[in-house]
Amino acid sequence: MTERPEVLAAKRVVVKVGSSSLTTAAGGLDTERLSALVEAVAGVRRGGAEVVLVSSGAIAAGLAPLEMPRRPRDLARQQAAAAVGQGLLVHRYTEELARFDLIAGQVLLTVDDVTRRSHYRNASRTFETLLDLGVIPIVNENDTVATSEIRFGDNDRLAALVAHLVRADLLVLLSDVDGLYDANPASGSASLIPEVAGADDLAGVQVGKTGAAGLGTGGMQTKVEAARIATGAGIPVVLTSAPQAGAALAGEPVGTLFRPTGRRRPARLLWLAHATEPAGTLQLDAGAVRAVVERRASLLPAGITGVRGSFVAGDPVDLVDPDGTPVARGLVNYDAAELPELLGRSTRELSASLGSAYEREVVHRDALAVLARASR
Structure with missing residues (x-):
């Protein structure tokens, strides 16, 4: 029985997937995981909804070709890995989407692109045109040119802001954990929180940081913050694991549903509050x-x-x-x-x-x- 009609009613969906859900522990792309994600996205398109995919993984994908054993800490080497990995990542998406007669379009964003008025308008027009043409935008931060002073910080926050930018009806956050728990799931005593209606539901909840593989820049903390940004702007959020993407997008009660807590705000003000330093x-x-x-x-x-x-x-x-x-x-x-x-x-x-x-x-x-x- 479908328990999430707001998911099925969504006509424009933003899906965010993290590095740990797309790559192996060694740093290369996991083609089976990426293929399964694309199949879930294609299912949404077959249902008549538009999809924007915010995808991490460029830096992680570049590690193996550059023979880097782990994600580098210095910005220059991160940017080098991103420059190599971004092409590999989009190439794989392009091939996988083509199996469903879908076209991928790469969109790389910096903070300037969405906080300066003229750049913001251009970004908005670009997304609208791509979606009108039936393209699946593949969005990532432009890691190759962003500096530590002008970064979104993590793609969870970027996804929440993109969801507002494109006037999405739903944001789906995919990670390596199947939902929000009231404590560390590894403890064995944690319980899944199926629904969050407001800040009071998060009282006492312990959230963790970067995953064990060390490939991502965020963790559950950044996902909860992204959910707060999106729901505060009137957009429902589903948080679950990448293997459950198809079920989540089909409206099944998997993971955690964050219900809207506010109304849509003027778009630039949301970016001003959450995408600037x-x-x-x-x-x-x-x-x-x-x-x-x-x-x-x-x-x-x-x-x-x-x-x-x-x-x-x-x-x-x-x-x-x-x-x-x-x-x-x-x-x-x-x-x-x-x-x-x-x-x-x-x-x-x-x-x-x-x-x-x-x-x-x-x-x-x-x-x-x-x-x-x-x-x-």
Whole structure:
């Protein structure tokens, strides 16, 4: 009996698969696993739904050809492995999808591609065009050019953000564990959590980090965080193991279902909150915190008590409360060097003494995302 009608009703699905689910312990691609995943994806397409596949595995796939015994720690060698492995990975997907008369299209993303307005629009158009043409986009972070300062961090988070970017109806996270457990499954006393309806259901749940093979960059912790991002934007999430991909996509009650906890947000604000690193911080007084968090107002100079960091106009900055806790993130309209003499002063006063150019907000409400923990 089908217990997940929201899965069967999904017309656009994002599927994310991790490195450990596609590769052998030695680092090469596991062709049988990849073939089984593609068969599950093809089943969704036969049912009339569109699919975007976010696939890790490029670095892991490049290890064996380069005779690297394990994932390198330094960025340069990781990028070299990715450059070799990405081609192998997409080639295998292309061959496997062709068995079902489906076409693969490679999409490599960096943070800049989805946080800068013009790049974001282009990424959105690219996905829409590929899906309109019946292509299966194969998405990965562009590991060959990304630096440690401008990375998504893990493909679980990337998948959640892509799900929102393409306006998906469902996100499926596949790993080497068949769902979320209330403790380490290896302990023998852990129980599978079949459904998560909100943060309260996760109270006391212990989540682990990178898998034993050491091939991935994340673990259960990153998957729970990705589920929180997606469900907070109104997208249901199924978390299960790669061998159960077909069953999960068929609506069977496998793994863990995370139910939506919020509504869809303006797309760029979701990326702003979850795909950027702040270049600095602005400390707010209590009144400004209430204005920003509760009234969703713009941030004015009068409510700022301190500035930290080196940033320029257009950079993302964190807005923190008097205790230093981040409550929002936004794109600042001033350079860091300009702000100290503006603090605590009204825009009317600034306009009168410095000119009309200083009448603008420090962070406009349309470029400001209240962080989830501050809005509860």
